[in-house]
Amino acid sequence: MALEFLGKDPDSPNGGSPTVWLEEEEAEIVVQGWLPDLETYAKINETEWVPGHPKGVPDHEAVVRIPARMIPILRKACDAAERAGLHRPVEER
Numbered sequence: 001m002a003l004e005f006l007g008k009d010p011d012s013p014n015g016g017s018p019t020v021w022l023e024e025e026e027a028e029i030v031v032q033g034w035l036p037d038l039e040t041y042a043k044i045n046e047t048e049w050v051p052g053h054p055k056g057v058p059d060h061e062a063v064v065r066i067p068a069r070m071i072p073i074l075r076k077a078c079d080a081a082e083r084a085g086l087h088r089p090v091e092e093r
């Protein structure tokens with residue numbers, strides 16, 4: 001697995017920074033962020049966001065928070081994935 005570092009939040013306190021990478025082999029954007037507070041997690045777990053879709057976060061998934069000031073880094077990740085052709089279905093790559 002080759003990760004391409006794309007950026008981190010330069011304004012994060014305490015040295016722990018939300019970070020973004022691109023992983024081309026799996027065609028994924030990898031995001032490190034802060035854990036949500038209990039109120040946010042409760043809201044996610046109690047709301048049916050898509051009709052018929054189970055509520056909550058499956059055990060094999062996670063929720064993280066990243067600051068909106070990282071939009072340029074996320075945009076950079078999306079642009080890099082698009083340039084690499086990763087947004088297309090696997091069978092078309």
